[in-house]
Amino acid sequence: MTAEVKGWCPGAHRPMASGDGLVVRVRPFRACLTDQQALALCALAEEFGNGMLDLTSRANVQIRGVAADRHQDLLRALWDIDLLDADPQTEGRRNILMPPDWVSGDQTYRLHDALAKAIPDFPDLPEKMGYAVDTGRSPCLSDASADLRFERDGDGHLMLRLDGAAKGWRIDERNAMSAVKDALLWFNATGGKSAGRMARHLRQVSLPDKWQSCTPRAVTKPLAPGRDNDATTFGVPFGNIPARDLIRLIQAARLTELRLLPHRLIRVATTVPDIAPFITAPDHPLLRIHACPGAPFCPQATVETRDLAMRLAGSVGGTLHVSGCAKGCARPGKADVTLTGRSGRFDLIRDGTPWDPPAAAGLLPHDLPDLIGTA
Template sequence: MTAKLAQSPMVQGWCPGAHRPMMSGDGLVVRVRPFRATLSPPQARALCDLARRYGNGTIDLTTRANLQIRGVAESDHPALLRALAGQDLLDTDPVMEGRRNILMAPDWQQGGLTDRLHTMLLETLPKLPVLPEKMGYALDTGAEARLTRGAADFRFELDTEGHLLLRADGVANGIRIDETNVMAALTELLAWFIETGGQEAGRMARHLRSTSLPNAWQVTAPRAPAKPLAPGPTDDGLILGVPFGSISAAAMETLIQAPGVADLRLMMDRLLWLRGALPQAPPGFITTPGSALLTTHACPGAPFCPRATVETRALAERLAGQVPGSLHISGCTKGCALPRRADITLTGRDGRFDLVRNGAPWDEPEATGLRPNDLNDLTGYA
């Protein structure tokens, strides 16, 4: 173990899409963004079949409630795109696919406010200026505020009286709007972001650290965040946790075939909501609250990612529960599994680990050069 070592912050890059996949150690990673973060039973069954036919049979659930098919051969990529388009799981325009970064309130209802906002946003996105790739939108307009911790730059929320507001990520308050001017307000806020140099910062919250948002955009407070959802039965189905966001196609297929399933909704924190049914979940899912695996995050690591020099998930399973809060095992400084602060972060570097307390993988470590065998007990760092 060595003393603290300063490390340059890692500028986050692009995320894999369907049209623009990323090469990993086991083949292409093809990200699928289901519309409204929802899969119908036929779409879910088709996705499982595609993961087996063109990938390695594993489906990832990301922190932004998207899915990834892993292990796709480059020669199979065009056929996979055609199959996804046939299931209405793909934007025909590659540019639009990259811009459709939308967090959806999990309890959205057809024709409801969240659904209407989603439709308006899809109609408006092609008319908006191009933003840095990871910027996105949160439609936090369900029965309770569920997306406060989600990564989004432009937040549609409700105030304490139920009125719609738009809030820039990084400030506490927003501006009250209504459905007649909602997209005009978004366009105006986005224009301010660009005119004041926000493109260089790359994210709204990062930009607001050095640039003041006009007071007119900071008038109304949003309602308080609700308690996070957790695995277990609900009034309308079953919520399941997905350890490390990794699902076998066979397990997902078993879930979706349960009698009475209405749809499968993808949620933050690597949760799935199986609506309309209470089936017996197959092995590999978290079915009750309080599991340490819900607060333990790990990317695929080596040898599956060419950036990683360390194995991650076996270590994460071994250390789960040793930290009272969140634990993140990251194969490199990019931090794909949890691109934000954790109570304890272990970052792979040159075959060993750096340890960051209360920070992200690209932050300054407290200790460096730790071997996996040195990491049997984290209680001293918690």
């Protein structure tokens, strides 16, 4: 069976059918949920879905298992709590990553809102394309999935960089959206749509020299679980949260706001004690493990994934990706060890992606511990 690569991600207006119902993706504005919005989402997951919330690698939240005949009711509920764009096309294209330290009215906040307003006027683009506003106190989004990046150069000036390029160009906030639009028009004019993403396009096409004049700040502290500066960042195994556990966290810690970060992380502006299943240890082995829902929850998967990934968590020193099919939804990049489901068995790929040639094929689960231990 060949995996069907959709070329788009589910949204709220445009959900994706899965083995357990519709997957409805919610894109919180500025990647932020108030406590009331988060509690309401938990209630909606229990009323309309399977009682779970999924954090995505691009800082969104998904409700799974939604019945098709209840989708419109769910949309109305999301609108009531200010988690839905009125325009389906805008909602589907509003892929904007935010750093954790923005404050209302600062430049990061203003750039986000300018982007959200300008997106309907941008040219037609592949639907997975997105933006990172990495203009906080220190850069932290350079390894997250985005195609155009607002950053700062070594002197602290605002710059725009296209993903896949080492350098970008200095811009002024007043012309930031016109700079983005120029870059997107160039992307389309040079055949970028066929590549699908900016970094993939730049492997085939040379970037104009005028857009390669300054270097972004180096990342000194990547995003990771832990406690610092009176804040707590949580990781969640596979990004999969029982709604009742998130309710317990919000109420126990008296949270007023949750900020969603790439890599399925949540940051709150207070120091919170450990509460299962949330992880605060940056080196926890489960945070190196990536697995999609797998069978029977995804119709393209032919293997169970997450229970297997949990059993194998201690067997790999680096990253492990267990993918139900060759699409690689849980981790689109390389992993030290990747297991790809194929016709009920597994392919083993070392230092690669689910669609790379395997080092071994046709493996059963009991074959795997010894084999991956040698990776």
